[in-house]
Amino acid sequence: MTVQPSTSRTIITAALTIVVVLGGLLGARLLVRWWSAETPGPPPIAAVSQPGEGDVSELEVPCWSCPSAKQWPVRFQTDLDLLAPLGDGAGNAAEWFSDFEKKLGPRADEATAMMDRRVEDEGDFGMILATDDELLLEAEPWIDQAIMRFYPEIFPMEGVETRITNLLVPLTFARSWAARGVAMEDPHQGLEDCRRAIRLGRLLRQDDVIIINDLVGLACIHLGTRGVYRIAQRTGDLELALLASVVLGELAPQRFMTMEKISAFDLAPYLRPDSSGKYSLAMPDTYLDAAIETGKKLTERRFFGELILTSNVILNLGTSEQKERARELLERLAIKEDPIIADFAQWALVNPPTEEELAESYPHPKLR
């Protein structure tokens, strides 16, 4: 075939471009795969100090049922450093735990395999791993780190698409350490295990972004503290048992206060799909009044997510007046100093919920 020199030059340049683009893309994809598959190395060496010698005679029992407790943050009033101080490691424990994210995490399959290895605890700690399970041992130095931050460095805030680690992994570890600790003959080693479960719970609560992370953290603290209480009871360490019981007494109020706030923003009773699956909202204005009032008093970041999602639904399905009020609320939140709250509110202003998201997010109250 004879072509003009200028035409052949153009075609040859295009052909070379195709090769370069394909090669570049392949290289980039390989780099991304390598980078995402690379598991973090061992965590920085860390030390965990022993709990301070607290004077039990000065230990207060927080009055969660007193009217003043309404103003308290949903946090422990008792200093958990008395029970299980955090380690001083410079690493971020979230780097390791994020690898087990379901489906997308590079070690998701290992988490699935781990779940299959669990056995029922002879006591009441639920499904646990063997005491020498490889993954359980690998996790231990990560719990000696001082921080666990998932958001936004590891998982960016992406509205309802915001990712989350596989929380069954830390929950299983906490159960396993608490069970192993209680079963140990040496009470000092047993306490170390239970305190490790408590530290994991404290780390999970640091982010204060996602409610379920916080509740799993609370469950880890519960498991570890229950173990501490049993060991203290067995060894006759009544001061430690008293401290553990005060901490245990703070768990239920925090769960209830969490659910109280969630209930204030729950639109499920007012959202209904029609026969074609299209949702409509029939909500009294007084409910919106109450939700906005609750929102004004929020101090903890993790509850803002529910408020923002509720406002997002109202903005798109409410009456015109409700829509306007929801928009005002979101616009106020969108200029907050906290970038996590502000970004999420900005997302909610421009992203209407899909029918699938509504079905998933607001199951009928009787189906929960």
Add this chain to the structure above:
Amino acid sequence: MTHRPDPLFEGLAPPDPSPELRQRALAVAREALGRAESPDIWTRIWNSRPVQLGWAASVGALLFGHIVIGGVPPAESAFPAMPLAAATGANSELAEVADSGRLTVSLPGWEVDGQRASAKPVQKLESEDRS
């Protein structure tokens, strides 16, 4: 003004060109003029079978590489982080931990399959209460 060479260098004057040089140069020029124009680099590449095969092989290999390392990973989250009801919905262990039931409303009269439900009159509820 003409320049006369120094008599001292007369013996060193350059020789005259060969008398055949003109004929030879003209013959070579005539021959070149008669030859067909040689193709440029682009045309030579365009017509080169090895280059064509090399290009096709490299494109094929690169496409194969893309296929081997798999498709683009899904961008969406595998599991929702929020709201709480969605985050716990798929797993009973997490639901147990989160206990995402409502605290404030008992919702009498709500039926799952019905139309938008409304609470039954209190009087009727009381009359049904056998406890």
